[in-house]
Amino acid sequence: MLRRLFLLIAFLLSAGVAFWLSLVYTIHLGTVTVPDLVGKSTGEAETLSHDRGLVFMLDEGGVFNKSAPIGTIGAQQPPGGFHLKSGSEVHVRLSLGHEKTSVPDLEGLSMPAAVQKLEEAGLQFGRRAEVSGEGNTDAVLAASPEFGRILPPSEKVDLLLNHTPPRPLWVMPRLLSRRLSVVQRFARKNRLRIGRLHEVAYPGFPAGMVLRQYPPAGAPFSPSDIISLWVSR
16 A cells, blocks of 8 residues: 555656656747846847847936946846747846936025935935034035035035024113113113114104114114114104
8 A cells, every 4th residue: 555655656746847847848948048138238238139049129218237337238128047939029228337416506505404405316414514604594505525516326425504603682672762862872881783863753752862763672682783763853
């Protein structure tokens, strides 16, 4: 009984192997193996294709392939090792080399906006350097590598940022109904800047009295701000 079972198993295995070999032979009968063309010149790739009985087709539009020099075959379809019938087409595209991107113009942008634009371009933010007094806002002045430079993806870009120190803010005092001379002395003492005076006719009100002010009382202002006054005449 065991002998018969062993013979049956051996027969089934032999039949399976024979079927597999027959199937492989049938599939590959009359086919050729597609050569690996990536990285080869167009002339060399065309010769290899024709030697295998295949039709070499160069398609328009290149592809980025950092492992294939620019101008060589960057991609092929079907890939190397694939089996085709003789006379079938092999389509290829030329390599554009390593993918590139340019540093966008970030001048005048805030730091968060500049970093976002770098990421959208496929680049990374590197280091940050700051200078003061080169503008009125915290904004990007320059980049290294410079704007427009062509770089591989994910390269780091350093940014130079103008930094404006925070201005000291005070609370605007109430100047209304005070004599102009008193207000002027107060301004000189506290190094405040009074701009051009606006004289206004105000019947029944003594001349030289402050009628209106800007910024208004209670508003935040800095010592560099100009105070506008409207004075009775």
